[in-house]
Amino acid sequence: MHNTHFLKDAPMVISPRLVLSRRLRQTPFEHRVFEQGAQAFTVYNHMILSSVYASPEEDYRHLCAHVQIWDVSVERQVEVTGRDALALVELVTPRDLSRCRVGQCMYAPLVDENGGIVNDPVIVRLAPDRFWISVADSDVLLWMKGIAYGKGMDVSIFEPEVSPLAVQGPRSYDLMSDLLGEQVRKMKFFRFIETEIAGTPVVLARSGWSGQGGYEIYLQDASKGLDLWDAIWTVGQQYDIRAGCPNLIDRLESGLLSYGSDICLDNNPLECGLSRFCDLDKPAEYMSRAALAKIQADGVLRKVVHLKIAGDALISPRSTWTLRNHQGQSVGFVTSAAFSPTYETNLSFATVDRAYAASGQLLTVEIEGQESRPSVVADDKWQ
Amino acid sequence: MHNTHFLKDAPMVISPRLVLSRRLRQTPFEHRVFEQGAQAFTVYNHMILSSVYASPEEDYRHLCAHVQIWDVSVERQVEVTGRDALALVELVTPRDLSRCRVGQCMYAPLVDENGGIVNDPVIVRLAPDRFWISVADSDVLLWMKGIAYGKGMDVSIFEPEVSPLAVQGPRSYDLMSDLLGEQVRKMKFFRFIETEIAGTPVVLARSGWSGQGGYEIYLQDASKGLDLWDAIWTVGQQYDIRAGCPNLIDRLESGLLSYGSDICLDNNPLECGLSRFCDLDKPAEYMSRAALAKIQADGVLRKVVHLKIAGDALISPRSTWTLRNHQGQSVGFVTSAAFSPTYETNLSFATVDRAYAASGQLLTVEIEGQESRPSVVADDKWQ
Numbered sequence: 001m002h003n004t005h006f007l008k009d010a011p012m013v014i015s016p017r018l019v020l021s022r023r024l025r026q027t028p029f030e031h032r033v034f035e036q037g038a039q040a041f042t043v044y045n046h047m048i049l050s051s052v053y054a055s056p057e058e059d060y061r062h063l064c065a066h067v068q069i070w071d072v073s074v075e076r077q078v079e080v081t082g083r084d085a086l087a088l089v090e091l092v093t094p095r096d097l098s099r100c101r102v103g104q105c106m107y108a109p110l111v112d113e114n115g116g117i118v119n120d121p122v123i124v125r126l127a128p129d130r131f132w133i134s135v136a137d138s139d140v141l142l143w144m145k146g147i148a149y150g151k152g153m154d155v156s157i158f159e160p161e162v163s164p165l166a167v168q169g170p171r172s173y174d175l176m177s178d179l180l181g182e183q184v185r186k187m188k189f190f191r192f193i194e195t196e197i198a199g200t201p202v203v204l205a206r207s208g209w210s211g212q213g214g215y216e217i218y219l220q221d222a223s224k225g226l227d228l229w230d231a232i233w234t235v236g237q238q239y240d241i242r243a244g245c246p247n248l249i250d251r252l253e254s255g256l257l258s259y260g261s262d263i264c265l266d267n268n269p270l271e272c273g274l275s276r277f278c279d280l281d282k283p284a285e286y287m288s289r290a291a292l293a294k295i296q297a298d299g300v301l302r303k304v305v306h307l308k309i310a311g312d313a314l315i316s317p318r319s320t321w322t323l324r325n326h327q328g329q330s331v332g333f334v335t336s337a338a339f340s341p342t343y344e345t346n347l348s349f350a351t352v353d354r355a356y357a358a359s360g361q362l363l364t365v366e367i368e369g370q371e372s373r374p375s376v377v378a379d380d381k382w383q
Numbered sequence: 384m385h386n387t388h389f390l391k392d393a394p395m396v397i398s399p400r401l402v403l404s405r406r407l408r409q410t411p412f413e414h415r416v417f418e419q420g421a422q423a424f425t426v427y428n429h430m431i432l433s434s435v436y437a438s439p440e441e442d443y444r445h446l447c448a449h450v451q452i453w454d455v456s457v458e459r460q461v462e463v464t465g466r467d468a469l470a471l472v473e474l475v476t477p478r479d480l481s482r483c484r485v486g487q488c489m490y491a492p493l494v495d496e497n498g499g500i501v502n503d504p505v506i507v508r509l510a511p512d513r514f515w516i517s518v519a520d521s522d523v524l525l526w527m528k529g530i531a532y533g534k535g536m537d538v539s540i541f542e543p544e545v546s547p548l549a550v551q552g553p554r555s556y557d558l559m560s561d562l563l564g565e566q567v568r569k570m571k572f573f574r575f576i577e578t579e580i581a582g583t584p585v586v587l588a589r590s591g592w593s594g595q596g597g598y599e600i601y602l603q604d605a606s607k608g609l610d611l612w613d614a615i616w617t618v619g620q621q622y623d624i625r626a627g628c629p630n631l632i633d634r635l636e637s638g639l640l641s642y643g644s645d646i647c648l649d650n651n652p653l654e655c656g657l658s659r660f661c662d663l664d665k666p667a668e669y670m671s672r673a674a675l676a677k678i679q680a681d682g683v684l685r686k687v688v689h690l691k692i693a694g695d696a697l698i699s700p701r702s703t704w705t706l707r708n709h710q711g712q713s714v715g716f717v718t719s720a721a722f723s724p725t726y727e728t729n730l731s732f733a734t735v736d737r738a739y740a741a742s743g744q745l746l747t748v749e750i751e752g753q754e755s756r757p758s759v760v761a762d763d764k765w766q
Contacts, residue, residue, distance in 0.1 A: 015400045015401050015402050015403055016400070016401055016417075016421065016422065016423060016424050017398045017399070017400060017401065017422060017423035017424070017435075018398050018399055018400065018401035018423065018424060018425070018426075019398050019423045019424065019425050019434040019435065020398055020701055021425065021641075021644055021699060021701075021719070022643070022644045022645075022700065022701070022702050022703060022718050022719070023425070023427075023520060023641060023642075023643030023644040024425065024426065025702070026701060026702040034399075038399065039399065039400060040399060040400035040401065040402045041399050041400070041401060041402065042401070042402050042404065042406075042407065042426075043401075043407070043425075043426035044406075046520065046521075046643060051402040052400075052402065112528065112532070113532055118525060137406060137429065138429075138522055138525065139521055139522035139525055139526070140525070142501060142521065142522055142523070142525045142526040142529065143522070143525040143526070143528070143529045144529070145495065145526070145529070146525065146526045146527070146528070146529020146530040146532075146533065147529040147530075147532060147533045148533070149495070149496055149529075149530060149533060149670065150529060150530045150531070150532060150533015150534040150535075151533040152533075258404075258406060259406075260405070260406030260429060261404055261405045261406040262405075265524075287532065316404060317405065318403055318404075318405070318409060319405050319408070319409040320405060335405050336404070336405070
């Protein structure tokens, strides 16, 4: 491995410049993101997403104590409406969406006919026959359009002009109830309401891609993006609000897998710890039924696990790090890692052969092919 | 507009850092790309692509005079094989692929049932029932899989372990014939052969995303990437070979549109100057037939044009710049721009209302909402 990307004991990955263009789409909040000093970005759904403001650790400590505003416009929506809308969204996921009421969101892995995960979105039910699929990093728009065309289904499928802004952290409840009244404090997790902020209609959901709680606000008019940001920013001053972004330390501590990094089309949901989101006996027709039934019957061959890695603070791998058993055989690979100040060790997600997936299993990690370290499989509470 | 991204007279866009992760996939040639000093990158098909080595202009001047090696692994392949392979690839494009012989490549816009462009790949016919779709920046894998599933077609569709490496520039013919013999000098444009370099089988095509000529070499075993690079690099020393990448100045001069920047799902091929790749009366069934026939009958409402912009060297827009007619009405927008040393003016691609699309039309460009400049529509030879 070339080691430009990985310097032990370095505070951040040494990373190259990103050249912006129209193809890496602009967000409605982008001016504020740059003004607030975002230092580094990734690209997600053909759009830019900030990754660091002060430093990963300082951003994390602030998130856990206060409140942050996050430009998560990259969570693009695929809107599905029309007579066959429910049948289509049921077809693409093993999750039983007939139980998803209007006003509710559900995390629902999209799974193809071979059992492979196409994406792991949150599905928002806006009306009996109207859904937003709030997608991770793959073109679900093309997937849904292709299936609907092939099946001749009576649906309309498009990407609406919707960009989510997240308010995350323990003080998010105070902030949002100052802004909208006490009723938003009582909202249940994964429920949403339709309301208005800064004179623009929004969908407000109790959700977000952190373990610290909060809301996602779905802006529907890009020209009002800065007004929406500013309205939250102003009220947030008394709560020490800062601009932030999905944080690697928080997501590892919270067990949030990232599509493309920790899971991909090559994975099935049963090996990724997503069984609780798979209603294999759901009544509706779904395309992965036969494949998942077979995997369930045969048992999975590998598992995505939580793995603690000893030693100094690590920077996440450029791609993967090999895992070896005590005989030196390759039995898996690490896909994401970060040093947790809370657990005082490196946390990681790894894919390992079934025989090595039990809590307490000891494995050796080859870091960038240069250094070996001991590691141990943990449960999903990092115990 | 926020002006972090756009500084007049600046040699390069001021751009943020890119954070690497497994999700932004590693290429088989990446170590050499970093070693050769790539300064800045973009993300394309969930993978990194270098954008600048020395500077856009120095890279351009070298490309026009010598030979460069480009890591274009981001040109991912979607392999379609099986009994219905030809029927499926015919279905998704208005181009007549029955005329594409084995050993031939064809540029073929993929167009949906509404006439929208899903991607604009090169299709490589490897066997009567085996194709590689060499895609621009959208998940054609999901599009093709979705349609095939919906239609119940007898095909296998997957992303093979194939990564193209381009050899571009006027000395590419000398270099490749030194490496493989004189027969490769005589290869026709968009024809390919199967051969071997550095002990690994490759598909060698006379093609590439520059106006300076050359080859694309489709590596099929990622573990041999550095060997392949090094074999070409060694022979290239006598031709002053450098590492390079698709160059904005060259692509504007050569009229190469970029999917996501200059054209997108919202565009139809007839308004983008792609009519010569649309065989609207082709015999095979294709999904855009009715939509394109209607657009053809009604006439297009707007056109993608070549536009020269006066004044000092410009940096390409973050998103778009508005175009106005002499009454100040908005009649279009610029999507890509660069200063051409050859034409000694700024070249751009723009989308304009039909009434303003003729060569010689004068328009005013609003640069980042801060400055207005005169511009003139040119023909596709920049006359």
